[in-house]
Amino acid sequence: MKQIVIYEEDYLTRGLLQEWLSEAGYRVCSGKLRDANCQTAADLVIVSVYMPKHAGAQCVGDIKRAHPGAPLIAISGQFRSGLSAGGAAARSLGVQQVIAKPLMHRDLLEAVQGIIGMPK
Amino acid sequence: MRRILSASGDVPPGAGSTRVKRLRLGVVIFGVLVILAFAASSAYDAWGSYRYARAATEREIGNTANALAEQTAWILRAVDLLLVDTARWYGSDSHEIPPERLGAALAIRAAAVPQVRQVRIVDSQGNSLYGSRGPSAPTLNVADRSYFIAQRDGTAPGMFMSEPLVTRSEGRTGVVFSRRLDDERGRFVGIVTALVDLEDLNQFYRAVNVGMGGAIQLIRDDGTLLVRNPRTPDALGKTFPALAAAGALPSAQLLNPIDRQMDFIAVAPVANTRLRIAVTRESAAALQPWRSETIRVAGRTLVLTLLGALTIAALLSQLRRVTAGERALRESEERYALAMEGANEGHWDWDVQADRLFLSPKMKLLGGHSADSEIFSRASWMAQIVIHPDDLPRFEAALQNHFAGLSPHYECEYRVRRPDGEWHWLHARGRCLIDSDGKPYRFVGSAIDITAQKSAQIDKEQLETQLRQSQKMEAIGTLAGGIAHDFNNILGAILGYGELALQHCPAKSELRRYLDNIMHATERAKLLVERILGFSRSGLGDKVPVNVESVVIETLELLQASLPADIRLQTRIDAANAAVTGDATYLHQVVMNLCTNAVQAMESGGLLSVVLDRAEVSDPRTLSRGTLAPGPYVRLIVSDTGGGIPPAVLDRMFDPFFTTKEVGEGTGLGLSLVHGIVTDLGGAIDVTTTVGAGSRFEIWLPVTGETAIPPVEASGTLPRGHGETVMIVDDERALVDLAEEIIAALGYEPVGFASSSAALTAFRTAPERFDLVLTDESMPEMIGTELAQAIRGLRPTIPIILMTGYGGTQLANRAADIGLSDVLRKPLHRRDLAESLARVLETVH
Numbered sequence: 001m002k003q004i005v006i007y008e009e010d011y012l013t014r015g016l017l018q019e020w021l022s023e024a025g026y027r028v029c030s031g032k033l034r035d036a037n038c039q040t041a042a043d044l045v046i047v048s049v050y051m052p053k054h055a056g057a058q059c060v061g062d063i064k065r066a067h068p069g070a071p072l073i074a075i076s077g078q079f080r081s082g083l084s085a086g087g088a089a090a091r092s093l094g095v096q097q098v099i100a101k102p103l104m105h106r107d108l109l110e111a112v113q114g115i116i117g118m119p120k
Numbered sequence: 121m122r123r124i125l126s127a128s129g130d131v132p133p134g135a136g137s138t139r140v141k142r143l144r145l146g147v148v149i150f151g152v153l154v155i156l157a158f159a160a161s162s163a164y165d166a167w168g169s170y171r172y173a174r175a176a177t178e179r180e181i182g183n184t185a186n187a188l189a190e191q192t193a194w195i196l197r198a199v200d201l202l203l204v205d206t207a208r209w210y211g212s213d214s215h216e217i218p219p220e221r222l223g224a225a226l227a228i229r230a231a232a233v234p235q236v237r238q239v240r241i242v243d244s245q246g247n248s249l250y251g252s253r254g255p256s257a258p259t260l261n262v263a264d265r266s267y268f269i270a271q272r273d274g275t276a277p278g279m280f281m282s283e284p285l286v287t288r289s290e291g292r293t294g295v296v297f298s299r300r301l302d303d304e305r306g307r308f309v310g311i312v313t314a315l316v317d318l319e320d321l322n323q324f325y326r327a328v329n330v331g332m333g334g335a336i337q338l339i340r341d342d343g344t345l346l347v348r349n350p351r352t353p354d355a356l357g358k359t360f361p362a363l364a365a366a367g368a369l370p371s372a373q374l375l376n377p378i379d380r381q382m383d384f385i386a387v388a389p390v391a392n393t394r395l396r397i398a399v400t401r402e403s404a405a406a407l408q409p410w411r412s413e414t415i416r417v418a419g420r421t422l423v424l425t426l427l428g429a430l431t432i433a434a435l436l437s438q439l440r441r442v443t444a445g446e447r448a449l450r451e452s453e454e455r456y457a458l459a460m461e462g463a464n465e466g467h468w469d470w471d472v473q474a475d476r477l478f479l480s481p482k483m484k485l486l487g488g489h490s491a492d493s494e495i496f497s498r499a500s501w502m503a504q505i506v507i508h509p510d511d512l513p514r515f516e517a518a519l520q521n522h523f524a525g526l527s528p529h530y531e532c533e534y535r536v537r538r539p540d541g542e543w544h545w546l547h548a549r550g551r552c553l554i555d556s557d558g559k560p561y562r563f564v565g566s567a568i569d570i571t572a573q574k575s576a577q578i579d580k581e582q583l584e585t586q587l588r589q590s591q592k593m594e595a596i597g598t599l600a601g602g603i604a605h606d607f608n609n610i611l612g613a614i615l616g617y618g619e620l621a622l623q624h625c626p627a628k629s630e631l632r633r634y635l636d637n638i639m640h641a642t643e644r645a646k647l648l649v650e651r652i653l654g655f656s657r658s659g660l661g662d663k664v665p666v667n668v669e670s671v672v673i674e675t676l677e678l679l680q681a682s683l684p685a686d687i688r689l690q691t692r693i694d695a696a697n698a699a700v701t702g703d704a705t706y707l708h709q710v711v712m713n714l715c716t717n718a719v720q721a722m723e724s725g726g727l728l729s730v731v732l733d734r735a736e737v738s739d740p741r742t743l744s745r746g747t748l749a750p751g752p753y754v755r756l757i758v759s760d761t762g763g764g765i766p767p768a769v770l771d772r773m774f775d776p777f778f779t780t781k782e783v784g785e786g787t788g789l790g791l792s793l794v795h796g797i798v799t800d801l802g803g804a805i806d807v808t809t810t811v812g813a814g815s816r817f818e819i820w821l822p823v824t825g826e827t828a829i830p831p832v833e834a835s836g837t838l839p840r841g842h843g844e845t846v847m848i849v850d851d852e853r854a855l856v857d858l859a860e861e862i863i864a865a866l867g868y869e870p871v872g873f874a875s876s877s878a879a880l881t882a883f884r885t886a887p888e889r890f891d892l893v894l895t896d897e898s899m900p901e902m903i904g905t906e907l908a909q910a911i912r913g914l915r916p917t918i919p920i921i922l923m924t925g926y927g928g929t930q931l932a933n934r935a936a937d938i939g940l941s942d943v944l945r946k947p948l949h950r951r952d953l954a955e956s957l958a959r960v961l962e963t964v965h
Contacts (some may be wrong), residue, residue, distance in 0.1 A: 010606075011615035020616070050605055052660040075421030076607025078601060080661040080703060081650045088662045098660075102646055105619055106898030110924060113905065114897075
């Protein structure tokens, strides 16, 4: 089973993501950025970015170092809604995809499946 | 600086001192000459008065001598006459007189000549017969006397004068004159004598005032002193030949042997006698007045010389002071002029009562007049100057206040129009002087041109306002960004769990309806937060080159469709390949919001004008909101003919949630969104408005490159289909319809399904019906890739195109593995779709 690691400060969103992805069949480990103790190797990392235009971009680098080689999906309440998924914004942050909050269930699943495929 | 010097005086300092030196020399020479002349004239006068004094003395004593000589001669003649007459009488008439009465008769005769003391008759033996003073002593015999002997012997014809002798009869000093008495035969019978008492003579001489140190000497031609006044009894009878000799010399001065003094002497001979009158006057005494006069004159001359010298010295020192003063004045003037020049100030000095105005050249220039214009009174200055009408009341008031004593100093800033039409700000300061009645009589001051400072001040105020604005906007932006972040999390949870709840909710139930409403409300909230994020500038969008022209054209196309009938749209798009770096969606929002605002401003119709062009900024420019650095820009101008924007609104219209619309009609985020996006793109906004006429928004965006305009899609150039049946699957009905439309227009036969399960069922029913499947990825019932798999299972070779908003490159990479013919990115572009369809279908055939 594919392992997804989620870094999200907001407990509501964290719960929702956990619920969606678990239901879809993925193994999910989630937590806040500092508290997260997901040591397991991740097939995909979802990171919630605050102030993506400023300080937030730096934490992406930390996470990449923590999970070398794993693809990243960045989510943020400060992405323009409808931001193109794998476009310039994603590249500028150094992630594979960006998704703007509030997340839609199917958008997230599409993105996850698009990167790592089905859970099995 | 040279100009100033030459203006203040024609003479350079060096030449001045030469002139002054010559002047000083002239004064000294002149003074000395005057003194010399005065001294010389005094000396000449002294010499002249000396000569005069001498001459006067000599004249005087000469006259005196002559007069006395004449007088003496007369006396002698009188004596002689007496003797002659007495002799004749004695000879003829005396016989008739009794001898005792002869004395009396002689006395009578003697009385005729007061100087004669006694007349005697002496016989031929020398016996005194008769005397006028009574009978003489019978034994008085004068036979031994010279006067007797001379007559007896006949050695002295006529009258004989004896030497001074002492008479035997009385013992007095005197001189005896004698004449011979002859009988009728001419035989000597005796003499008649007349005794002249020298003392009596002296009495006569004493009456004459010969002045100080003067003396009258009666001498014989051998120098024998007979009479002297003042009396010197010791000298009488002595002989002083020098005296006699002096008479021969003209203007004589000699050492008088009698009194041993230097005397002036004049000698006059007594006619026909051996007598001389010598009048002497002591030189010292005679010249004493002259001497004292001369001393006085010398003293006066000295004093005047000293005064003269002092005057000259005073003149010279005064001259020195004057030149020093002149130099100091010149230096002071220069200093003042230079100070004024250096300070670039104009200066005025107004004599209030007489209305005489002095204006420095600089002051005239400041007032907009030429430096050499002739303005001499305030009246004429006020007539010729043009003061800004807005400033004029303040200008007048400042002067009146100061003159009334309300302000200790005069200070006023006002605008003056220069000949070239430009207005310049002047800052004038001054003070008036008040006389004893408290009325101002003199008003002086200076003024400088502060136009530069004023405009700098205005610029500074403008920048400060802008800074405050931008700081405010930034603060708001940070707040909004934070809000958007948190709200998106919350909204995500509501939408997410809501969606899950809906899934478990029976259709057409009340619960479903409630949940639907919750979702709708939350969707609205999501849109609102999107816009808040938009103006907050915290939102991360694309940062890619965006061709501005294409975005504007696209937006205008959309706008055109919804434009009210009474609003006309006028466009001029001319920006070619100009590109800005940013997010196309945001740019689209800018255009849209501006146009929407413009439309809303024209409630009763009007003209909406949209212009897009390029502009170059050469100097940093400050706009209503933001500043432009030099460089190339693309300019979007949206103007309307609406009601305009009042100033109060103008200040706040970019504030988020500020709206002039009624509550509920608009959230007031449109312009704040425009502001946030434009600022983020590095641009600026300029707003000009006229209340009642309309407004004009200028959006300046810095050009960061050139990108080709995406080619206009003309259906004609697109690859078309040939009626192939295309299955379209998308859970959003609207997208299905849109896709159907596009595909139909491309010449295909679209069949749309809004449900993946329905589509699969349809495919199972008639696998051969469809030539191509076009499916969305994210669908609730079955995602696209699953559907594709299922369909492949039914018909392995059918071309399947997947549409996805997400997944992107990863999905494309795995497309082949999954069995997809192509992956298309949403939103769908007509061209991409046409080409993909054509390509995929071609590979099949």
